[in-house]
Amino acid sequence: MSLEEVAFLVLAVVALITAVAALLVRELVHTILWIAVFFVDISAIYFLLQAPFLGVLQLGVYAGAVTVLLLFGVMLTRKRIFSREAATGVDAVPLALALVTFIFVVTSVGELPQSSQTIQSYDPTLLSQNLFGVNGPWLLLLGLLMMGAVAGSIYLVREGRE
Amino acid sequence: MTALPLVGFLALSSALFVVGLFGILTRRNFILVLIAIEIAMNAAILNFVYFGAFSSGTGGLTGQAVAVVLIGFAATEVAVGLAIVLALNRLKGTINVAQATDLKL
Numbered sequence: 001m002s003l004e005e006v007a008f009l010v011l012a013v014v015a016l017i018t019a020v021a022a023l024l025v026r027e028l029v030h031t032i033l034w035i036a037v038f039f040v041d042i043s044a045i046y047f048l049l050q051a052p053f054l055g056v057l058q059l060g061v062y063a064g065a066v067t068v069l070l071l072f073g074v075m076l077t078r079k080r081i082f083s084r085e086a087a088t089g090v091d092a093v094p095l096a097l098a099l100v101t102f103i104f105v106v107t108s109v110g111e112l113p114q115s116s117q118t119i120q121s122y123d124p125t126l127l128s129q130n131l132f133g134v135n136g137p138w139l140l141l142l143g144l145l146m147m148g149a150v151a152g153s154i155y156l157v158r159e160g161r162e
Numbered sequence: 163m164t165a166l167p168l169v170g171f172l173a174l175s176s177a178l179f180v181v182g183l184f185g186i187l188t189r190r191n192f193i194l195v196l197i198a199i200e201i202a203m204n205a206a207i208l209n210f211v212y213f214g215a216f217s218s219g220t221g222g223l224t225g226q227a228v229a230v231v232l233i234g235f236a237a238t239e240v241a242v243g244l245a246i247v248l249a250l251n252r253l254k255g256t257i258n259v260a261q262a263t264d265l266k267l
Contacts, residue, residue, distance in 0.1 A: 004164050012174040019178055019201050023185040028193060035197050042204050049215045050164060051226050054233075061237050066200065073193050073244045077251045094187035098180045105176035109169060116165040119215045120222045130223040131230060138227070142234045149238040153245035157252075 026084045039063040050121035171212045178205035192257040
């Protein structure tokens, strides 16, 4: 096994463990700590895939902004932030549905070549030319969507609404 | 040159998506449901980057550009989701999704 394959295996196992732990621990604050580790791990996977710009974006947007937003959500909706959730058991039906979906996807990707393939790396300059050239309209659309989201969020949480 | 198996990446992202799906279906706290949606969304965004990275030509650039836009979409979605959480908390005093039944007939 090459060094990259070992790194990928470690990152994949950490991603799975942190994702499951985030959903299963009882304290919401601990959930957010786990999810922060998950986001950093996904960012490391982007670096492994030769996409450093995406890795930095993931660190800034997810590990930074989204984590803090979720922490604010926890702080604003409970009196004592370390209070525990009521235990929710692992229901059989959603678990079975999730497992069936997983098995279906894994068996359908099994026909792809199993061997390692080389990963293309690109200069970030090329990415920015692509992003602001061919895919420019999508960025504009993203900006419009964010403006709409700001207006909608302010409307939802405004004062004097019963 | 980095060489990695595509199948391993696909297995990882499908496993992460399934974890997110399970969380969406079973968790009762609205914030936990949002976190589960984020896990599933991250798994989906990873797919674009893999298929781009393993394709020839400029496919990788398109994959990364789509991923950039999708990361922005996901962050926007969290912001609106948390606004809904706060509105629900003010209206009901709880953020249990089982009690958010105002739109039921």
